[in-house]
Amino acid sequence: MIRFLFHRLFFQALPTLFVLAALSFLLVRLAPGSPFASERELPPQTLEALNRAYGLDQPVPVQFFRYLSGVVRGDFGPSLRMPGRTVAELILAKLPVSLELGFWSLLYAVFVGLTLGVLAAVKPNGAGDHVAMTLALLGICIPAMVMGPVLALIFGLRLEWLPVMGWHTPADRILPVITLGSTYASYIARLARGGMLEELTRDYIRTARSKGLSEAGILVKHALRGGVQPVVSFLGPAAAGLLTGAFVVEQIFFIPGLGETIVNAALNRDQFVILGCVLLFGSFMVFFNTLVDVALAALNPRIRMTGGKGRHEG
Amino acid sequence: MSLLSVDPLSVVFPLRTGEFTAVDQVRFSLEAGETLGIVGESGSGKSVCVSCLMGLVPSPPARISGKAMFKGVSMLDAPAETLRKIRGKEISMIFQDPMTSLNPYHRIVDQIAEPLRIHEGLSRKQARIRAVDAMEAVGIPEAEKRSRAWPHEFSGGMRQRVMIAMAMITRPALLIADEPTTALDVTVQRQILDLIKTLQREHGTAVLFISHDLAVVADVCEHLAVMRRGVMVEQGRTADILRTPSHPYTRGLLNCHPALHQAGDPLRVMPELLESDSPGAP
Amino acid sequence: MKGRGAAAYSLRRDAWARLIRNRMAVAGLLLLCLTAGACVVGPWISPFTYYEQDLFNTNAPPDGTHWLGTDELGRDLLTRILVGGRISFAVALAATLVSLVIGVTYGGISGYMGGKTDAVMMRIVDVLYALPFTLFVILLITLFERNILLLFVAIGAVEWLTMARIVRGQVMGLRQQEFIEACQVLGYSQARTLFKHVLPNVLGTILIYVTLTIPGVMLLEAFLSFLGLGVQPPMASWGSLIKEGVAQMEDAPGQMLAPSIALSLTLFALNFLGDGLRDALDPRRTEGRR
Numbered sequence: 027m028i029r030f031l032f033h034r035l036f037f038q039a040l041p042t043l044f045v046l047a048a049l050s051f052l053l054v055r056l057a058p059g060s061p062f063a064s065e066r067e068l069p070p071q072t073l074e075a076l077n078r079a080y081g082l083d084q085p086v087p088v089q090f091f092r093y094l095s096g097v098v099r100g101d102f103g104p105s106l107r108m109p110g111r112t113v114a115e116l117i118l119a120k121l122p123v124s125l126e127l128g129f130w131s132l133l134y135a136v137f138v139g140l141t142l143g144v145l146a147a148v149k150p151n152g153a154g155d156h157v158a159m160t161l162a163l164l165g166i167c168i169p170a171m172v173m174g175p176v177l178a179l180i181f182g183l184r185l186e187w188l189p190v191m192g193w194h195t196p197a198d199r200i201l202p203v204i205t206l207g208s209t210y211a212s213y214i215a216r217l218a219r220g221g222m223l224e225e226l227t228r229d230y231i232r233t234a235r236s237k238g239l240s241e242a243g244i245l246v247k248h249a250l251r252g253g254v255q256p257v258v259s260f261l262g263p264a265a266a267g268l269l270t271g272a273f274v275v276e277q278i279f280f281i282p283g284l285g286e287t288i289v290n291a292a293l294n295r296d297q298f299v300i301l302g303c304v305l306l307f308g309s310f311m312v313f314f315n316t317l318v319d320v321a322l323a324a325l326n327p328r329i330r331m332t333g334g335k336g337r338h339e340g
Numbered sequence: 341m342s343l344l345s346v347d348p349l350s351v352v353f354p355l356r357t358g359e360f361t362a363v364d365q366v367r368f369s370l371e372a373g374e375t376l377g378i379v380g381e382s383g384s385g386k387s388v389c390v391s392c393l394m395g396l397v398p399s400p401p402a403r404i405s406g407k408a409m410f411k412g413v414s415m416l417d418a419p420a421e422t423l424r425k426i427r428g429k430e431i432s433m434i435f436q437d438p439m440t441s442l443n444p445y446h447r448i449v450d451q452i453a454e455p456l457r458i459h460e461g462l463s464r465k466q467a468r469i470r471a472v473d474a475m476e477a478v479g480i481p482e483a484e485k486r487s488r489a490w491p492h493e494f495s496g497g498m499r500q501r502v503m504i505a506m507a508m509i510t511r512p513a514l515l516i517a518d519e520p521t522t523a524l525d526v527t528v529q530r531q532i533l534d535l536i537k538t539l540q541r542e543h544g545t546a547v548l549f550i551s552h553d554l555a556v557v558a559d560v561c562e563h564l565a566v567m568r569r570g571v572m573v574e575q576g577r578t579a580d581i582l583r584t585p586s587h588p589y590t591r592g593l594l595n596c597h598p599a600l601h602q603a604g605d606p607l608r609v610m611p612e613l614l615e616s617d618s619p620g621a622p
Numbered sequence: 623m624k625g626r627g628a629a630a631y632s633l634r635r636d637a638w639a640r641l642i643r644n645r646m647a648v649a650g651l652l653l654l655c656l657t658a659g660a661c662v663v664g665p666w667i668s669p670f671t672y673y674e675q676d677l678f679n680t681n682a683p684p685d686g687t688h689w690l691g692t693d694e695l696g697r698d699l700l701t702r703i704l705v706g707g708r709i710s711f712a713v714a715l716a717a718t719l720v721s722l723v724i725g726v727t728y729g730g731i732s733g734y735m736g737g738k739t740d741a742v743m744m745r746i747v748d749v750l751y752a753l754p755f756t757l758f759v760i761l762l763i764t765l766f767e768r769n770i771l772l773l774f775v776a777i778g779a780v781e782w783l784t785m786a787r788i789v790r791g792q793v794m795g796l797r798q799q800e801f802i803e804a805c806q807v808l809g810y811s812q813a814r815t816l817f818k819h820v821l822p823n824v825l826g827t828i829l830i831y832v833t834l835t836i837p838g839v840m841l842l843e844a845f846l847s848f849l850g851l852g853v854q855p856p857m858a859s860w861g862s863l864i865k866e867g868v869a870q871m872e873d874a875p876g877q878m879l880a881p882s883i884a885l886s887l888t889l890f891a892l893n894f895l896g897d898g899l900r901d902a903l904d905p906r907r908t909e910g911r912r
Contacts, residue, residue, distance in 0.1 A: 041749065042748075042752045046752070049753075050761060053762070053765060163890075166893065167886050168886050168889075169845075169885070171845070171848050171865075171882075172882040172885060172886055175864070175867070175868045175871055175878050175882065176879070176882065179871055179875055183871070229435065229437060229440035229441045230440065230441055230444070232435070232441070233433075233442070234443070235395075236427055236432070237432075237454055237458060237506070238424050238425060238427035238429055238455065238459060239424075239454070240424060243458075248446075252445060266755075267756075269754075270756040271845075273845075273849060274849065277849065285849070289849050289851065292760050292849075293851070295764055295765075296764075297761075297764060300757070301761065303757055304754060304757045304758060307754040311752055315752060325445065326444070327445065327490040328444060328490070
């Protein structure tokens with residue numbers, strides 16, 4: 027297991043992060059136009075001074091390694107638009123809220139999705155299956171930007187049951203979490219159902235039945251472990267989607283998260299802020315994918331032994 | 341009273357184009373400690389027939405009718421809970437493909453121990469000790485050490501030994517072996533057959549042995565039944581049937597088997613087999 | 623050659639028959655044609671334009687002239703939704719096309735070459751998979767001027783990965799088959815074999831995945847436009863219209879609901895169609911019939 031983790035970390039996670047950093051940094055530096063070119067024309071001397079101040083007069087590889095060594099120490103450089111503020115400051119101020127929203131949403135998605143999916147698989151084509159899969163279809167076809175306003179309209183403005191603004195009380199969390207998590211709950215429900223149904227056709231389920239296990243015992247002890255593997259594999263992409271999907275939800279429910287910072291930075295062409303976010307989210311994704319691989323290895327002894335490559339060609 | 345009496349059993353599968361009768365009015369019985377082999381080509385209904393007794397054929401879609409008594413319990417219409425207590429305790433089963441019949445996510449020892457945990461309420465620790473003993477009994481070397489292994493670390497023959505250990509651990513009155521050697525190498529096949537014979541004799545277990553291979557069945561079983569297209573065409577003592585087969589199909593089977601057919605006669609292929617497939621068999 | 627052509631033809635007709643039998647899929651297909659048709663034709667026959675303001679008639683409720691009412695600048699909402707639909711469909715199609723071309727070529731070559739080439743190419747895909755796409759698109763938008771064409775390319779350029787993987791898997795399976803070996807025996811060039819003989823056999827799978835990519839891309843465009851990073855006013859897309867509607871939600875919820883319904887209905891239609899296509903063309907189901 028330790029060798030597996032080591033392999034996963036040094037041969038997959040770190041190279042991926044390096045490629046990500048190099049790719050996005052090069053893109054930023056090689057893009058046409060100076061980052062300071064805004065609406066008003068700057069005199070050449072000022073531009074030169076700015077470039078020197080931000081170290082942009084150096085050759086690109088030098089800039090990159092200087093940037094990278096900063097990033098390793100948690101320094102994502104200065105904001106190009108807000109003098110005196112660093113990118114790390116700007117991000118850290120808002121990140122906790124976005125992470126919290128993402129966390130609750132993921133929890134909600136996994137709980138609701140797994141429940142629906144497993145219930146649907148117990149009696150395929152039964153009433154429960156139809157209800158669960160209809161809900162899942164609704165969740166997939168109604169994106170957060172539609173579900174959020176509709177929920178806010180019904181439960182906030184019309185029924186006045188739940189607050190639709192801010193991020194202070196626990197009640198403030200309910201609608202945003204449902205809005206953000208429902209799509210992923212739907213995908214999880216579909217994956218769990220598919221995984222369980224496939225698992226239930228296996229020969230060893232027949233063996234378990236011939237041993238005299240109850241249907242519930244078969245489900246929990248023999249089918250669940252293989253059946254949830256597609257769901258676990260999906261958690262990596264899901265976590266990434268939740269983090270970015272949060273931007274929309276934050277706007278709908280006036281939540282002071284990272285979304286606003288990123289949108290403003292994008293509109294102001296504050297490149298280092300976006301670059302910082304790309305790297306940060308990239309690290310989250312790599313971290314999460316590593317976690318998912320570890321979880322899959324823990325679930326499946328065959329992956330553990332061969333030391334990797336379990337998630338491909340799904 | 342017989343240990344198991346099937347009198348009669350029919351299984352019908354609805355198809356898009358009408359129905360398919362997989363098992364048609366099959367009758368047989370088995371005394372305690374007896375061995376009965378059922379032979380037939382693939383699709384002849386022999387597997388469906390015994391799977392039914394174990395409640396492994398999902399119904400619906402299949403329509404199962406008839407009467408099958410095991411130790412005074414009607415296996416076709418007893419409550420699910422009663423049947424569950426018989427499965428794995430009184431009747432055990434081993435299957436054709438030992439590669440897929442074991443759960444890849446559980447350790448060998450826990451899979452062998454599971455029937456004890458279900459039916460005898462043993463603790464995990466006690467059950468594991470008995471499971472290791474059972475592994476030794478079926479001839480798995482270094483049982484203690486290998487009990488902690490995963491199924492994918494075992495060879496096909498070893499896995500079938502695991503399956504047998506698992507099936508025999510509750511000392512069932514009846515063992516159903518559904519083509520247990522078909523997926524194995526010939527040399528391994530021999531060992532597994534010998535193992536089944538030995539255990540059968542030691543514990544006095546009744547065995548219901550399914551195979552398409554007449555020689556294999558003849559080797560293990562005192563009694564023999566021949567199935568073809570869902571119908572049991574012939575049954576009796578193995579020796580009698582081999583000497584004087586009454587049904588032409590049985591004669592055909594014997595004639596095309598090099599080891600069993602009368603020396604001196606030319607070896608034949610069965611003409612019926614070549615010209616007519618069984619209709620829509622799964 | 624003739625025989626194979628006939629078989630392929632009947633296989634395709636078979637799949638089509640199965641698709642037509644699937645009521646939900648047909649409903650989805652019809653709905654999709656209807657929506658897309660309305661978006662293409664609608665703005666031409668509408669008496670209004672998407673940018674014409676009427677400040678004396680803002681936030682009007684639906685009536686005989688403005689079928690869906692007007693927005694806060696007095697623009698006709700229906701016309702704006704239809705024009706927005708054009709953008710959504712155009713972005714989706716163009717980006718899907720870009721991802722299709724890159725993904726099929728890349729996956730085809732990788733699967734066909736096999737060996738080291740394949741290993742390296744797939745390793746690259748693995749690494750790219752771990753990138754935060756949405757933010758990457760935002761980064762691209764930040765760097766270059768926000769123009770809609772760039773949006774197509776940017777989205778397409780990040781959406782091809784899954785397509786490449788799927789095509790590669792299929793091609794690898796096909797490569798082993800006799801008729802591909804026959805091509806080699808006949809001395810066809812590798813490119814000819816790949817593009818003329820291997821890839822046409824993967825069409826079904828590609829088609830299924832395309833119907834899955836389109837809604838994904840549509841959502842990504844809506845997401846960016848909702849955040850104000852996609853189309854720029856006065857131009858509209860469904861995402862930006864929902865965003866504008868949310869601002870008026872308390873007084874005129876219809877402005878939010880109308881584009882929301884348009885987006886969701888289209889997603890429903892695409893999903894039904896995609897599921898139907900998968901059932902009709904699923905290689906695992908057709909396998910036994912060949």
